[in-house]
Amino acid sequence: MEFKILLKEKIDYIEELLRLYMPKEEGYQKTVIEAMNYSLNAGGKRLRPILALEACRVVGGNEKDAIPFAIAIEMIHTYSLIHDDLPALDNDDFRRGKPSNHKVYGEAMGILAGDALLNYAFEVMLSNSVDKEDPGKYLKAINEVAKGSGIYGMIGGQVVDVESENQQIPKEKLDYIHMNKTAAMIVGAMRAGAIVGGANSEQLEDITNYAKNIGLSFQIVDDILDIVGDEKKLGKKVGSDIENNKSTYPSILGLDKSKEIALCLINEAKDNISKLSEDVAFLNGLADYIIAREY
Amino acid sequence: MEFKILLKEKIDYIEELLRLYMPKEEGYQKTVIEAMNYSLNAGGKRLRPILALEACRVVGGNEKDAIPFAIAIEMIHTYSLIHDDLPALDNDDFRRGKPSNHKVYGEAMGILAGDALLNYAFEVMLSNSVDKEDPGKYLKAINEVAKGSGIYGMIGGQVVDVESENQQIPKEKLDYIHMNKTAAMIVGAMRAGAIVGGANSEQLEDITNYAKNIGLSFQIVDDILDIVGDEKKLGKKVGSDIENNKSTYPSILGLDKSKEIALCLINEAKDNISKLSEDVAFLNGLADYIIAREY
Numbered sequence: 001m002e003f004k005i006l007l008k009e010k011i012d013y014i015e016e017l018l019r020l021y022m023p024k025e026e027g028y029q030k031t032v033i034e035a036m037n038y039s040l041n042a043g044g045k046r047l048r049p050i051l052a053l054e055a056c057r058v059v060g061g062n063e064k065d066a067i068p069f070a071i072a073i074e075m076i077h078t079y080s081l082i083h084d085d086l087p088a089l090d091n092d093d094f095r096r097g098k099p100s101n102h103k104v105y106g107e108a109m110g111i112l113a114g115d116a117l118l119n120y121a122f123e124v125m126l127s128n129s130v131d132k133e134d135p136g137k138y139l140k141a142i143n144e145v146a147k148g149s150g151i152y153g154m155i156g157g158q159v160v161d162v163e164s165e166n167q168q169i170p171k172e173k174l175d176y177i178h179m180n181k182t183a184a185m186i187v188g189a190m191r192a193g194a195i196v197g198g199a200n201s202e203q204l205e206d207i208t209n210y211a212k213n214i215g216l217s218f219q220i221v222d223d224i225l226d227i228v229g230d231e232k233k234l235g236k237k238v239g240s241d242i243e244n245n246k247s248t249y250p251s252i253l254g255l256d257k258s259k260e261i262a263l264c265l266i267n268e269a270k271d272n273i274s275k276l277s278e279d280v281a282f283l284n285g286l287a288d289y290i291i292a293r294e295y
Numbered sequence: 296m297e298f299k300i301l302l303k304e305k306i307d308y309i310e311e312l313l314r315l316y317m318p319k320e321e322g323y324q325k326t327v328i329e330a331m332n333y334s335l336n337a338g339g340k341r342l343r344p345i346l347a348l349e350a351c352r353v354v355g356g357n358e359k360d361a362i363p364f365a366i367a368i369e370m371i372h373t374y375s376l377i378h379d380d381l382p383a384l385d386n387d388d389f390r391r392g393k394p395s396n397h398k399v400y401g402e403a404m405g406i407l408a409g410d411a412l413l414n415y416a417f418e419v420m421l422s423n424s425v426d427k428e429d430p431g432k433y434l435k436a437i438n439e440v441a442k443g444s445g446i447y448g449m450i451g452g453q454v455v456d457v458e459s460e461n462q463q464i465p466k467e468k469l470d471y472i473h474m475n476k477t478a479a480m481i482v483g484a485m486r487a488g489a490i491v492g493g494a495n496s497e498q499l500e501d502i503t504n505y506a507k508n509i510g511l512s513f514q515i516v517d518d519i520l521d522i523v524g525d526e527k528k529l530g531k532k533v534g535s536d537i538e539n540n541k542s543t544y545p546s547i548l549g550l551d552k553s554k555e556i557a558l559c560l561i562n563e564a565k566d567n568i569s570k571l572s573e574d575v576a577f578l579n580g581l582a583d584y585i586i587a588r589e590y
Contacts, residue, residue, distance in 0.1 A: 120446060155410055
């Protein structure tokens, strides 16, 4: 229970920060800014920004230094959802119970608002780093975010996911999709936060392994919930993976084996950070929460 | 004549560099990389990367230091063209005489390839800057590119352009579109190159003014050529602005006045850089070339 209260506090904090960093809805280009902010304001678990701040803190840094990174990462995550929902991709009319971006602002503006959010994410990170005393550290952190969101990270995973629709794929390829579409940005968020926090190489490795393990587990649990989840609690339709003949952990390995692997990854994640700091209670709680979400 | 030979040499050089910096077409995500490279390879004037290198050189820098920026800026320009051609935006089936990206790879891949190019542009700039001795300088230069391509630059211009379709708009708004959709990335390219080249604040201001003036002139000439241009020489259809009832310099100010303003801006541009260096012959030639393209 205590963890859930803490998580809610952190979500509220991120949303407060987001409002501070959102571009002002003014000028000739007002519409695209409204479209950007509409999706930024649409809720969500805010997992990536929370993890960026937490990674900074647990390695001994001041989490305030990681704020522009946390915000930028949520902007990148949001742009990827806007483009994912477009008719040419997943063609989703709703996102978190609200009409998706292109349903409100039209397809052209949806595409441009996504582009704008990706670009603005870099603007936020860069403009808040140029005057720092140690610009090299900030440059490295931005580089981690860029790697996480590109063709060797999130976009790579999205592309292979799109290409694998309606076909059964081997587990190796499914792991590539999960690791890149979902885990890569969690890794990027936490590595960026840790670098800004001044992590040494050992700490950075621990953080990276934790992020990979919870990222993959998160996606496996998503696959499981699409079969056994409660639509009301989840706030979204279940059964769409089977409907779309999509390869998932349960479709390849069965439900029980999938649950076993998800749990095993969570235990590994907690093990990864056990020597990192005295104060990893929240990261442990989050790892448990990922697997306990619904079953 | 000599200028055109030099320009051709520089275009060839940029295309050689582009091939070096393009991501390798391998791995699960091969398709999106093919799609990215298809459009990067599709030709064009390579104006922005040439100007990034030249800005670096004329302020006394080593143009090799600006290469990752030149490449990244061409990647950003290319992504903007891919997204512009999409059915929801300009719905163009051809670009420079070749099928547009989404006609070859499909709409989903066109959207993702554009996203990937924008992200990869930052990856190229960041990964080539992290190990520099003066990271602060490189951070500033990347920041200039990001500003040029975002909502207060290129995307801002695109959005207002899309929203102004089929309506007559005042000159002030048209200037906003031209300055942002076209000139902002030229400004970003030249400022980034100049910063990497170690420009002082006076040099940077001269470069900025030159870039703004040739950028706006370039777009005005484009408006003019859409009326008086030769389709064969231009390699594209003319008359589309009138067909689409689009506001242009000629539609607002008439053809003669538009030519006069374009020429005036070019003279101003040459004036801006007259005290910058002994060696601004190429930049002067380019300014003349912009206005002499066709009429």
